[in-house]
Amino acid sequence: MEQAYPLYRQAREQDGQQSVRQLLRMAYVQEELGHYPAALYYLSLAQAWQPRNATWHKIVSLAQEHRLTGYPDSWRQNLLITVQRYYYRLLQGLLILAVVGGTLLLLRRRTADRAWWATYAAYLLLIGVYLNMLAPGRVGLVARPRAPLMAGPSAGSTWLTTAAPGDRFEVQGQQDIWLRVQWQGRNAYIRRPDLLLVE
Incomplete structure (x- = not known):
């Protein structure tokens, strides 16, 4: 399975071709390697393509194991x-x-x-x-360690918190290089390179 991962990734990058089964396999490989943010990203892509309760429960259990935020289980x-x-x-x-x-x-x-x-x-x-x-909302996963969440769309704004790799946020808009996200019921801003959008 691990040997097949580069082939899956190459097919995804070159042709844009992907299937839910491939995404789930890629997530499995990444989880086995201990790369849980990548595993969560591929699971989230599979969930966006084909929403299933089983996939979501796997996402939630992996997120809870690593104490990540943004994964409601209700x-x-x-x-x-x-x-x-x-x-x-x-x-x-x-x-x-x-x-x-x-x-x-x-x-x-x-x-x-x-x-x-x-x-x-x-x-x-x-x-x-x-x-x-009822349209599916845009979400993103934090891709870099110690990504700052700011109160406004600038580096000089008030610092709110530091997000961990794999934290999940609902994206509500974009301003320059900043994405507006929901954090604890309020607006926060994170730099676009720090967030992988699930699309």
Whole structure:
């Protein structure tokens, strides 16, 4: 397995080709070598591609073993994983219904009353809420030891804490070389090179 790791990595870097199975194997190799931040990164990529409770529980157990932050283990997280698992399928179904409904309304525009148009508008609004509220968020893992978290997007800002390799943060925006992340319920900033985005 360890001998196959360079081949998996080469295929990922050259072609951008990857499968969940390859990512899980790469994570396993990295964990066996004691490189837990890399193992968490590959597990997180696999989780982003194919959300599963089993993968998340492995991520959480590895993070707890190394006392890392940003890995919630709650019923809300399990519910979110279930929603993310079916997010794109449900979105596809909602969009197909929107196209069919819109087409029918256009075909019967002379006979359709305002109630049907209002219902259709409410349905489109519901799709917009679904897209904005339930879309998988961007997360990043700290890639370097002793990465500083700052109160603002500059080196002169107030220092908040030092993040450990493998700590996980929800990314909310970017300003120059700084990423805005959530830390203990507030905004914090970390330099872009210090964070590996899970994409």
